[in-house]
Amino acid sequence: MKGNIFHIIKILLVLQSYLYGQVFTELKGLDDEDENTHLFYRIYKNGSGMGYDWYTRNIRHWDLTSNSDSIKMVDDFSSYFMAGQTILDYEFLSNDPDSIVGVGYSTDVLEPLPLITGAITNNDFGFSFHNTLSGIAISSQNSNLVYIDNHGNLIYSTNQGKVWFTPWEPDPVFIEFGIYAVDKWNDKKLFGHFDNKLVLSNDSGYTKTVIDSTIFYSDFDVEFFFDPDTSYIYLLNNRYSQKNLMVSSNGGYSWDEKFAAPVNIEFSNNAANTGEAYLAINDTIYRSYDHFQNYEFYIKLDENCVGLYKKPNSDLLYAATYYNIYEIENGIKTSIKEILVSVDETKKNPLDFILLQNYPNPFNPSTIIKFTVAEALNASTTNVLLKVYDILGNEISVLVDEQKSPGTYEVEFDSKSVNRRISNGIYFYRLEAGNFTQSRKMILLK
Incomplete structure (x- = not known):
């Protein structure tokens, strides 16, 4: 029941x-x-x-x-x-x-x-x-x-x-x-x-x-x-x-x-x-x-x-x-x-910044983080920053730090690539792009 x-x-x-x-x-x-x-x-x-x-x-x-x-x-x-x-x-x-x-x-x-x-x-x-x-x-x-x-x-x-x-x-x-x-x-x-x-x-x-x-x-x-x-x-x-x-x-x-x-x-x-x-x-x-x-x-x-x-x-x-x-x-x-989308052009020039949930989640040892970059006003690219933090707010890894054109991107976070040993637990990844900021939670289970 x-x-x-x-x-x-x-x-x-x-x-x-x-x-x-x-x-x-x-x-x-x-x-x-x-x-x-x-x-x-x-x-x-x-x-x-x-x-x-x-x-x-x-x-x-x-x-x-x-x-x-x-x-x-x-x-x-x-x-x-x-x-x-x-x-x-x-x-x-x-x-x-x-x-x-x-x-x-x-x-x-x-x-x-x-x-x-x-x-x-x-x-x-x-x-x-x-x-x-x-x-x-x-x-x-x-x-x-x-x-x-x-x-x-x-x-x-x-x-x-x-x-x-x-x-x-x-x-x-x-x-x-x-x-x-x-x-x-x-x-x-x-x-x-x-x-x-x-x-x-x-x-x-x-x-x-x-x-x-x-x-x-x-x-x-x-x-x-x-x-x-x-x-x-x-x-x-x-x-x-x-x-x-x-x-x-x-x-x-x-x-x-x-x-x-x-x-x-x-x-x-x-x-x-x-x-x-x-x-x-x-x-x-x-x-x-x-x-x-x-x-x-x-x-x-x-x-x-x-x-x-x-x-x-x-x-x-x-x-x-x-x-x-x-x-x-x-x-x-x-x-x-x-897979149908409401506006065909969102495949190439998405209207909004979006930070998707990582997959798989929980993960071990690696996971994929997917995000979209919107078309910027008066510019062809946007500076994108994607970082991973532990539960105390300490920076673990910088996954992206560069100019990006409008589109959909994915990046891999591999826990074994981090310079220091990290343990099981909850981590956060944060996307900053223009005036857009969003964070999501992910779980590492070894």
Whole structure:
């Protein structure tokens, strides 16, 4: 009964609230055994009502064949209850779109609890564990074999989550190996992070070797893509302040950096055609047929890209921007899903300054802060200052301090990039632009 009352109050809170805005923030995809395409995307919405803030960032499943579109996993938070759940990573069992598995944490009055949801719901590990499950990797050869990153430590299951182990069972000693991916062709070969470095194990995590010393903060900032040629692997590292695409031509034992930029980049490769891959930098997509040894301009989008999916065995590419999901064929794009705005020009020249709620919130270790800059009177730009403070008002970080043209922007705050150690708790971020000033609250939960 208590749960039903909370659910009713939550609905009333949303109905009696002001919606600040909504944007697409992610796009993934897969083709099932019948080659039907399934897209998985998130729409970030946030607002306030009755004196409280809320946001939703649910994972939605869109079956393009049946045109069914529904929420697959809930990702939301309400300051009314100080409760919600955050999905940090998700994968699929046996490449089945209905067998999605998500990991993260739930929050109940600021107490984080480890979360597994979807096709696996067993959260009883039988031993002590940390409060955040931040990454998941499932074997392509054996869907019973599931690895989870338990706050930088490796645990695994050989029966789809019914029983969990550490690599040194029966003594439940955690292995410091944050899982990124299982090699598509060899499920004893794992890629992960340790001490902010990229590491590789050839024996299911018992031992590991550092293969790259580039900073790798957390597993949900890093994605692996496996080429049909087993020698080639792509690595997309969207770490704080510097994003890069790396390619290995020897099965992951050494890496070459192909792209580096201080902006968000998105990537997808053709799983059926070796060498074919696509990279989006802001609103421009590039294409390569030789593992990005060379590349060419492919298409320019209307807004910044937030996700790509290349359909195998076809000419189709799917791309999500803030306001559209496009189907692209032979360089021609068609919007197949759109977030409508009341005035179209607000995409480019917003009428108001707006500081949106960060997402995810609570967060660990990083979060995205989005804001819009209005058109200034008698000037083409506005000086924008965005800072983070602790609960005592001490300055923690300066995220933005520069002139900005009218438009929508987002910036990442990574708690690990701060010069001094910061602990769990409440922090504030403050936007100053012209005569506009607004602050919002965010919560760090490690």
